[in-house]
Amino acid sequence: MTVYLLKRLAIALATLVLASIVVFAVLEILPGDPARLMLGMNASADQVELLRNQMGLNAPLLLRYLHWAGGLASLDFGRSYTYSVPVIDLVRERLAVSLPLALIALALSTLIAIPVGLYSASRRGRVGDTVAMGAAQLGVAVPNFWFALMLIYVFAVWLRLVPAGGFPGWGPGAWPALKSLLLPAVALALPQAAILARVTRSALIEVLNEDYIRTARAKGLPYRAVLWRHALRNAMIPVLTILGLQFAFLLAGTIIIENVFYLPGLGRLVFQAITQRDLIVVESVVMLLVAAVIAVNLLVDLSYAVVDPRLRSRP
Amino acid sequence: MRLWKTILAAAVLSMAAGNQALAARTDLVIGIPLEPPHLDPTAGAAAAIKEVLYANVFEGLTRIGQNGEVLPDLAESWTISDDGKVYTFKLHTGVKFHDGADFSADDVKFSLDRARADNSVNAQKGLFAAIDKVDVIDPATVKVTLKNPQGSFLYNMGWGDAVMVSPKSADTNKENPVGTGPFKFQNWAKGSSITLVKSDHYWGAPVFLDKVEFRIVPDAAAYVPALLSGDIQAFPFFDPDSLAQVKDDPRFKVVIGSTEGETILSINNKKPPFDKLQVRQAISYALDRKAIIDGASAGLGLPIGSHMSPANKDYVDLTGLYPHNVDKAKELLKEAGLENGFKATLKLPPPSYARLGGEIIASELRDVGINLEIIPVEWAQWLDQVFTKKDYDLTIVSHTEPNDIDIYSRKDYYFNYDNPTFDKVIADLNLTSDEAKRKELLGEAQKILADDAVVGFLYELPKVGVWDAKLQGLWENAPIQANDLTKVKWSE
Numbered sequence: 001m002t003v004y005l006l007k008r009l010a011i012a013l014a015t016l017v018l019a020s021i022v023v024f025a026v027l028e029i030l031p032g033d034p035a036r037l038m039l040g041m042n043a044s045a046d047q048v049e050l051l052r053n054q055m056g057l058n059a060p061l062l063l064r065y066l067h068w069a070g071g072l073a074s075l076d077f078g079r080s081y082t083y084s085v086p087v088i089d090l091v092r093e094r095l096a097v098s099l100p101l102a103l104i105a106l107a108l109s110t111l112i113a114i115p116v117g118l119y120s121a122s123r124r125g126r127v128g129d130t131v132a133m134g135a136a137q138l139g140v141a142v143p144n145f146w147f148a149l150m151l152i153y154v155f156a157v158w159l160r161l162v163p164a165g166g167f168p169g170w171g172p173g174a175w176p177a178l179k180s181l182l183l184p185a186v187a188l189a190l191p192q193a194a195i196l197a198r199v200t201r202s203a204l205i206e207v208l209n210e211d212y213i214r215t216a217r218a219k220g221l222p223y224r225a226v227l228w229r230h231a232l233r234n235a236m237i238p239v240l241t242i243l244g245l246q247f248a249f250l251l252a253g254t255i256i257i258e259n260v261f262y263l264p265g266l267g268r269l270v271f272q273a274i275t276q277r278d279l280i281v282v283e284s285v286v287m288l289l290v291a292a293v294i295a296v297n298l299l300v301d302l303s304y305a306v307v308d309p310r311l312r313s314r315p
Numbered sequence: 316m317r318l319w320k321t322i323l324a325a326a327v328l329s330m331a332a333g334n335q336a337l338a339a340r341t342d343l344v345i346g347i348p349l350e351p352p353h354l355d356p357t358a359g360a361a362a363a364i365k366e367v368l369y370a371n372v373f374e375g376l377t378r379i380g381q382n383g384e385v386l387p388d389l390a391e392s393w394t395i396s397d398d399g400k401v402y403t404f405k406l407h408t409g410v411k412f413h414d415g416a417d418f419s420a421d422d423v424k425f426s427l428d429r430a431r432a433d434n435s436v437n438a439q440k441g442l443f444a445a446i447d448k449v450d451v452i453d454p455a456t457v458k459v460t461l462k463n464p465q466g467s468f469l470y471n472m473g474w475g476d477a478v479m480v481s482p483k484s485a486d487t488n489k490e491n492p493v494g495t496g497p498f499k500f501q502n503w504a505k506g507s508s509i510t511l512v513k514s515d516h517y518w519g520a521p522v523f524l525d526k527v528e529f530r531i532v533p534d535a536a537a538y539v540p541a542l543l544s545g546d547i548q549a550f551p552f553f554d555p556d557s558l559a560q561v562k563d564d565p566r567f568k569v570v571i572g573s574t575e576g577e578t579i580l581s582i583n584n585k586k587p588p589f590d591k592l593q594v595r596q597a598i599s600y601a602l603d604r605k606a607i608i609d610g611a612s613a614g615l616g617l618p619i620g621s622h623m624s625p626a627n628k629d630y631v632d633l634t635g636l637y638p639h640n641v642d643k644a645k646e647l648l649k650e651a652g653l654e655n656g657f658k659a660t661l662k663l664p665p666p667s668y669a670r671l672g673g674e675i676i677a678s679e680l681r682d683v684g685i686n687l688e689i690i691p692v693e694w695a696q697w698l699d700q701v702f703t704k705k706d707y708d709l710t711i712v713s714h715t716e717p718n719d720i721d722i723y724s725r726k727d728y729y730f731n732y733d734n735p736t737f738d739k740v741i742a743d744l745n746l747t748s749d750e751a752k753r754k755e756l757l758g759e760a761q762k763i764l765a766d767d768a769v770v771g772f773l774y775e776l777p778k779v780g781v782w783d784a785k786l787q788g789l790w791e792n793a794p795i796q797a798n799d800l801t802k803v804k805w806s807e
Contacts, residue, residue, distance in 0.1 A: 031695065031700060036699065037694065038360065039360050039438045041698075042441060043439075043440065047440060093506070094506065149536060152544075157540050160544065160545075164543075164544040165537055165540070165546065166508070259534035262534065262537055268506055275693060275694060276352060
């Protein structure tokens with residue numbers, strides 16, 4: 001177990017370092033000058049040069065990389081060129097939206113997907129299964145911005161139950177904030193749930209064909225007990241893998257939904273920073289996301305060990 | 316007696332109820348597409364900064380009205396010396412910054428000196444280039460001496476980049492803007508909204524709104540539901556393509572106004588074959604402005620024939636100079652020795668006027684034998700490759716700065732246009748403050764650009780505003796970058 005853990009940790013660290021080099025290099029190649037962007041078309045070349053100096057953009061490449069990477073190592077993420085505030089403050093503000101949103105969406109998606117997957121697998125080929133998997137197919141196929149707009153028209157414009165968009169912040173209380181995250185969470189959760197339900201179903205079906213399931217049934221265990229205790233547990237590994245990937249996506253890949261609901265999430269921060277060539281923000285946020293994905297994967301790897309005892313004894 | 320009391324009480328009650336219905340709303344949520352990078356109008360070119368703060372939080376010596384006219388602001392009056400070089404401004408007294416600091420002539424000197432200093436990062440530093448020195452005469456009088464007479468000086472002082480700031484707060488305006496305007500900054504929830512509230516100690520006419528929130532809505536698809544749900548009550552810059560959904564709704568007002576955005580097909584004048592006049596003229600003949608306006612701007616926007624807004628008082632209509640004429644275009648190409656046509660690139664920045672207009676223009680130029688390769692670019696790329704390095708053949712862009720015909724005389728500007736006659740006209744214009752003479756020179760400048768077919772002049776970007784029908788006082792036009800809320804109120 002310890003070796004397994006150490007190995008995972010070493011891989012995680014190496015990935016981080018490699019990612020930092022790639023991220024920095026890619027963004028340096030990107031054409032565009034943040035100083036010119038800020039000053040616009042009427043500023044003189046001298047003025048742009050002056051601002052570049054003030055921003056520290058004229059230092060040699062390697063020096064800037066080392067400065068930035070060194071900062072990261074000591075958890076200093078630098079200052080935004082455009083906002084001129086510490087990047088970490090920007091990230092913290094955005095996480096106040098993105099993290100709850102991702103968690104609600106993930107919870108919704110799991111709560112829908114696992115029961116549907118179980119139901120479908122245990123009723124394979126029957127009407128209920130066909131209907132459920134048909135719905136899941138639809139859930140995967142429907143573009144989520146369109147689905148989001150439909151939700152807005154029904155629940156915000158027509159019924160006026162929730163706001164059409166925006167985020168009031170957590171200051172005025174938890175309820176207004178949660179209310180504004182509800183529709184986006186549903187819009188995000190449904191396609192994820194559809195995928196997860198299909199994965200759960202096929203993983204379960206595979207497990208249900210195993211010999212030990214037949215043995216369990218043969219020794220007289222009721223079907224329900226076999227399904228929950230033996231089948232579901234063994235089917236969890238692919239499900240957990242997908243869940244891990246989905247969480248990483250929900251944290252930062254939700255730019256379309258953030259735009260439709262004009263939520264100030266992490267995805268929009270990165271997108272805006274790219275268009276404004278606020279490179280330090282892009283670089284640092286991307287690195288944070290890389291770290292988050294690695295951490296999630298590490299957790300998923302560890303949870304394999306929890307659900308599958310064989311992994312614990314393996315060197 | 317009892318009866319009278321009852322009647323009286325009922326009357327009072329009904330009056331109170333009536334009053335309540337009469338008391339109009341005093342809050343407003345405005346949707347804006349882009350978030351300002353920071354909140355200091357004197358340190359960035361982004362239009363979004365001024366569209367939140369100009370006239371609301373920050374004020375200048377002069378200000379620009381909704382039809383582009385120069386009005387007094389913090390300077391209540393001024394005198395100009397006979398040689399046109401000395402401007403003496405008389406300031407309003409009793410003006411305070413939002414942090415309580417007094418506004419006086421010292422702040423004027425500070426603001427102007429700061430904007431034109433060597434280390435200034437003011438995006439429109441050119442506005443202050445003519446200033447030689449600024450002298451404080453007394454707390455309410457300031458004298459600005461120019462190096463040479465400048466006809467547009469009072470106009471220049473009305474730009475958002477020339478607003479007055481306090482030495483105490485100038486360095487922190489990016490995060491916490493402190494001005495003298497009728498609204499003071501309250502809160503900026505990054506990525507989400509910027510809130511202004513009424514200032515209690517405003518020197519001028521009090522405003523009607525108590526609280527204004529600028530909410531950032533990046534996706535045009537969200538505009539209509541936001542209006543319909545009542546979450547947002549005004550979009551001063553609406554998406555023309557979504558108009559159909561609100562046009563006939565009596566709850567909303569659709570207001571089409573003018574901007575200072577000359578949308579043009581920029582041409583690299585030094586790059587062969589565009590260095591030949593006939594080729595540029597051929598392009599002008601090949602353009603069908605009506606088709607471009609219909610396709611790229613939902614049929615809104617006025618055609619232009621030179622670099623001047625039709626809303627401008629000095630506008631000369633030159634749209635008839637190169638009517639859409641494919642045969643004439645082909646003939647000119649033949650004269651230039653290019654009867655078999657040629658290939659070129661067209662770099663398109665992100666706005667829809669460029670991306671949609673580019674497709675139409677490419678097909679129109681194909682009809683006369685010019686085959687364009689369309690290259691979509693981001694703004695950052697556009698500024699880098701096209702604007703700075705001049706690595707382009709053709710591009711489409713809207714020049715949104717007001718009264719900016721002088722850009723064609725700038726050395727090393729991305730058009731690569733060089734015409735001493737034109738430069739002379741602009742130099743004369745800069746030294747002229749007589750209105751009639753200026754009009755004549757501006758007319759001449761417009762004609763030269765049109766004759767030279769420096770670029771393909773397309774149309775003036777429209778300002779499409781949609782807001783609640785009960786809302787009054789929002790600007791119809793956009794003569795400069797602003798959302799002036801000083802006269803905005805709810806009816807009823």
